[in-house]
Amino acid sequence: MRVTKAVKAEQLRILRSLYPNARPALTFQSPFELLIAVILSAQCTDARVNVVTGRLFPKANTPAAIAVLGQAELEKEIHDCGFFRMKAKHIIETCHILLDEYDGEVPADFEALQKLPGVGRKTANVVMSVAFHMPAIAVDTHVFRVANRLRLAVGTTPLEVEKGLQKVIPREDWSDAHHWLILHGRQVCKARKPLCDTCALAQVCPSSGA
DNA sequence: AACTCGGGGCA
DNA sequence: TGCCCAGAGTT
Numbered sequence A: 001m002r003v004t005k006a007v008k009a010e011q012l013r014i015l016r017s018l019y020p021n022a023r024p025a026l027t028f029q030s031p032f033e034l035l036i037a038v039i040l041s042a043q044c045t046d047a048r049v050n051v052v053t054g055r056l057f058p059k060a061n062t063p064a065a066i067a068v069l070g071q072a073e074l075e076k077e078i079h080d081c082g083f084f085r086m087k088a089k090h091i092i093e094t095c096h097i098l099l100d101e102y103d104g105e106v107p108a109d110f111e112a113l114q115k116l117p118g119v120g121r122k123t124a125n126v127v128m129s130v131a132f133h134m135p136a137i138a139v140d141t142h143v144f145r146v147a148n149r150l151r152l153a154v155g156t157t158p159l160e161v162e163k164g165l166q167k168v169i170p171r172e173d174w175s176d177a178h179h180w181l182i183l184h185g186r187q188v189c190k191a192r193k194p195l196c197d198t199c200a201l202a203q204v205c206p207s208s209g210a
Numbered sequence B: 001a002a003c004t005c006g007g008g009g010c011a
Numbered sequence C: 001t002g003c004c005c006a007g008a009g010t011t
Helices: A005-018 A031-040 A046-059 A063-069 A071-077 A084-101 A110-115 A121-131 A141-150 A158-168 A171-187
Strands: none
Touching (some): A005 A158, A005 A171, A031 A084, A046 A071, A063 A071, A063 A084, A110 A121, A121 A158, A121 A171, A141 A158
């Protein structure tokens, strides 16, 4: 199957119809809360992150408060999220940088965000998109896999796929499309046994059945 | 490019 | 039990 521009448009139309009310699964009440939640979400389900932040944020939901909390106590709070020592170290360092260099605020700047410890390209894109409503597409493993299988965007690195998606997806849909691809990757286009038999995109997917 | 960090989900 | 993850940093 040849994935033309028209086919890609059809793929996107179907995805939108499948996941009409796509929204972030993480619960947060400020850019800082979102930043922490996304750092915690690496290799951890959003449901579990929400449980952890539901306990943590009432105690501390600012860079100053978490810095006061200290690494040892933070490690206990986020223990259930996995990689807790490394994440706690990164979060504490990030809080100090936010206090020292950004007046305790989360900068609405992709480059600045990505320089923070524990914040990579994916996390920075999520914060820009979700917290600051800027056009950005965060490419995680689900987005990467689904985009490649559909040939919606092809690449061997997340950055390549991100650029490819930016070309074929209307700017106003970037934030939503991220969620369509994630949901589809989790529920249907799974890494191991993709459910091609019942996939609504099978007709427009070159990887279907393969 | 390969490895580490650390738990849980799931067959 | 064993394998796989809604990543990022280091070597």
